Amino acid sequence: MKYIDSHCHLGCGFDDAFARARDAGVWGCVLNATKCDDWDNIVRIAKSNQNVCGAIGIHPWYVESVPINWNDNMRILLHDNPHLIIGEVGLDKTHGDLSVQEKIFVQTLEIAIQFNRAINIHCVHAWDIMLKILKSYRTDLPKIVVHSFDGNTAAMRFDADLYFSYSPLIANSQFKRVRESLAMVQCDKILIESDSVNIIDVLKSVRDVLKMRPDINADDIFNNSMGVFFNG
Numbered sequence: 001m002k003y004i005d006s007h008c009h010l011g012c013g014f015d016d017a018f019a020r021a022r023d024a025g026v027w028g029c030v031l032n033a034t035k036c037d038d039w040d041n042i043v044r045i046a047k048s049n050q051n052v053c054g055a056i057g058i059h060p061w062y063v064e065s066v067p068i069n070w071n072d073n074m075r076i077l078l079h080d081n082p083h084l085i086i087g088e089v090g091l092d093k094t095h096g097d098l099s100v101q102e103k104i105f106v107q108t109l110e111i112a113i114q115f116n117r118a119i120n121i122h123c124v125h126a127w128d129i130m131l132k133i134l135k136s137y138r139t140d141l142p143k144i145v146v147h148s149f150d151g152n153t154a155a156m157r158f159d160a161d162l163y164f165s166y167s168p169l170i171a172n173s174q175f176k177r178v179r180e181s182l183a184m185v186q187c188d189k190i191l192i193e194s195d196s197v198n199i200i201d202v203l204k205s206v207r208d209v210l211k212m213r214p215d216i217n218a219d220d221i222f223n224n225s226m227g228v229f230f231n232g
């Protein structure tokens with residue numbers, strides 16, 4: 001069995017964390033930025049390891065203090081690194097200034113469209129605004145990965161190339177809607193993630209997803225992830 005963690009973060013010892021995960025069957029991972037300060041490090045790690053897909057972006061919690069030229073830097077890095085994708089970006093009504101988040105997200109989405117790179121999004125209690133934005137770019141949208149999907153039904157019905165990534169949250173009894181969504185989501189749209197600096201946590205996600213969806217197997221999810229992050 002091989003697995004790909006579609007959403008992890010830089011911890012203080014990424015190499016060790018990834019080596020442990022590799023020993024446990026994790027073939028690769030998508031390493032997401034939260035701040036501009038992470039970008040160079042992520043690009044360096046992804047360049048030196050073909051099993052790591054690097055993602056650069058500004059997390060919605062950290063949009064209030066960004067360098068003035070962040071978007072130029074993002075374009076330069078995407079231009080110079082054809083396998084680099086975008087993440088983690090998005091909207092979160094529970095945290096910070098939504099109007100600033102929206103401004104940064106729209107600018108990032110336009111860059112993703114310009115370079116045709118997949119985009120890893122964080123969306124918490126903000127699907128109304130998120131879907132309105134995505135709808136306005138509908139015909140141009142790249143692949144969109146919904147990280148730690150919360151089970152929103154409007155998102156599942158949205159007609160675009162959306163992928164739904166399930167985190168260990170799926171086993172939490174407080175998140176019934178997440179589990180219900182898994183029963184309905186198309187097989188070729190399912191991804192798994194650790195949502196952590198402990199990449200090995202992705203094994204919890206895959207175990208629970210496969211338990212709840214006996215019609216799919218680990219290879220299906222692996223192939224979905226390859227298509228989005230490593231061949232796409």
Ligand SMILES: [Zn+2]
Nearest residue numbers: 009032088195
């Ligand atoms: Zn994250």
